[in-house]
Amino acid sequence: MKVLVASALLLVGSCATVRHSEKIDNLKESISYDQPEIVTKYLNTIDPDELKAHVEEIASDKYKGRLTGEEGHNEVCEYIRDYYKNQGLVPPQSHPNYFQKVPKEVLPDDLKDSQNVIAMIKGSEYPNEYVYFTAHSDHEGVQDGVIYPGADDNGSGTAALFEIAEAFKLAVLDGYIPKRSIVFLHVTAEEAGLHGSRYYANNPVFPLDDAVATLNVDMIGRVDERHKENEDYLYVIGADRISSELHYIIQEANDNFSNLSLDYKYNSEKDHNRYYYRSDHYNFATHGVPVVFFFNGEHEDYTKPTDTADKINYPLLAKRTQLIFATAWYLANSENRLTKEII
Numbered sequence: 001m002k003v004l005v006a007s008a009l010l011l012v013g014s015c016a017t018v019r020h021s022e023k024i025d026n027l028k029e030s031i032s033y034d035q036p037e038i039v040t041k042y043l044n045t046i047d048p049d050e051l052k053a054h055v056e057e058i059a060s061d062k063y064k065g066r067l068t069g070e071e072g073h074n075e076v077c078e079y080i081r082d083y084y085k086n087q088g089l090v091p092p093q094s095h096p097n098y099f100q101k102v103p104k105e106v107l108p109d110d111l112k113d114s115q116n117v118i119a120m121i122k123g124s125e126y127p128n129e130y131v132y133f134t135a136h137s138d139h140e141g142v143q144d145g146v147i148y149p150g151a152d153d154n155g156s157g158t159a160a161l162f163e164i165a166e167a168f169k170l171a172v173l174d175g176y177i178p179k180r181s182i183v184f185l186h187v188t189a190e191e192a193g194l195h196g197s198r199y200y201a202n203n204p205v206f207p208l209d210d211a212v213a214t215l216n217v218d219m220i221g222r223v224d225e226r227h228k229e230n231e232d233y234l235y236v237i238g239a240d241r242i243s244s245e246l247h248y249i250i251q252e253a254n255d256n257f258s259n260l261s262l263d264y265k266y267n268s269e270k271d272h273n274r275y276y277y278r279s280d281h282y283n284f285a286t287h288g289v290p291v292v293f294f295f296n297g298e299h300e301d302y303t304k305p306t307d308t309a310d311k312i313n314y315p316l317l318a319k320r321t322q323l324i325f326a327t328a329w330y331l332a333n334s335e336n337r338l339t340k341e342i343i
């Protein structure tokens with residue numbers, strides 16, 4: 001896995017007269033994949049049909065819209081835990097049942113005790129450095145007798161993490177153990193105000209100083225109005241706020257493996273939607289962890305009972321998931337840990 005060009009970086013660090021554009025060029029040049037064919041091999045295991053099966057399960061009526069603290073949500077958390085168990089991913093030592101309890105005292109009044117689900121792959125060289133994935137597991141429950149299935153929000157992100165975990169695990173079985181640890185964190189109570197991720201960030205299972213980055217996946221299975229003509233896109237939000245390097249790693253991953261049109265519209269500080277502040281990555285950003293939020297934008301079924309599994313674009317969900325996997329592969333295997341420098 002490649003590696004920073006040490007001399008070029010020294011130059012960037014030490015020479016104030018280096019022009020901004022040159023610094024960016026140097027940074028971009030320092031980012032490249034050592035063995036792209038290996039990444040491609042495992043990325044190709046991320047499969048539209050498997051994603052479809054996962055989304056259909058998570059969005060199925062038996063989980064009753066996955067309202068935080070309710071039986072349906074507790075059951076889907078058990079399903080998530082059992083998936084990782086079966087894949088051979090381990091729980092954190094301190095939480096051997098894969099659950100971090102999120103007590104009702106930190107939740108809005110009407111919600112019951114709930115839990116985050118945590119599974120991991122231990123790194124081979126830097127096991128105490130952690131690349132996080134987050135995706136919220138909850139949704140809106142049942143309202144006026146109607147189930148809100150939340151297939152895109154956030155069945156799509158949950159399914160993406162499942163397929164990414166499987167891809168990394170298959171690599172491990174072939175001897176490609178990531179250098180850094182990888183954490184799959186399915187947070188609760190996002191819809192009620194990002195509570196599960198806030199609880200985790202305030203009570204981290206691993207010190208947040210050791211968090212390399214957090215890749216948050218919340219709604220990546222649909223197409224919004226802006227992109228009806230070119231569906232191969234993804235919004236990338238917040239990657240450059242704490243680490244310029246993260247922003248360019250995602251671009252490099254995309255150039256090598258995905259060729260999606262990366263849309264930075266919502267990354268603008270001026271954007272009135274303020275999505276940067278509206279999903280779980282934000283609670284890591286406030287602790288200084290580099291974050292990125294992958295998102296498809298809002299669509300006609302957003303927060304409606306019509307957000308159903310049959311409307312997901314599964315080949316597109318697979319492509320987006322592959323980009324996220326490739327990004328994490330780099331973060332987990334690069335010679336040097338991601339920097340927090342902003343250029």
Ligand SMILES: [Zn+2]
Pocket residue numbers: 136153154190218219
């Ligand atoms: Zn969501």
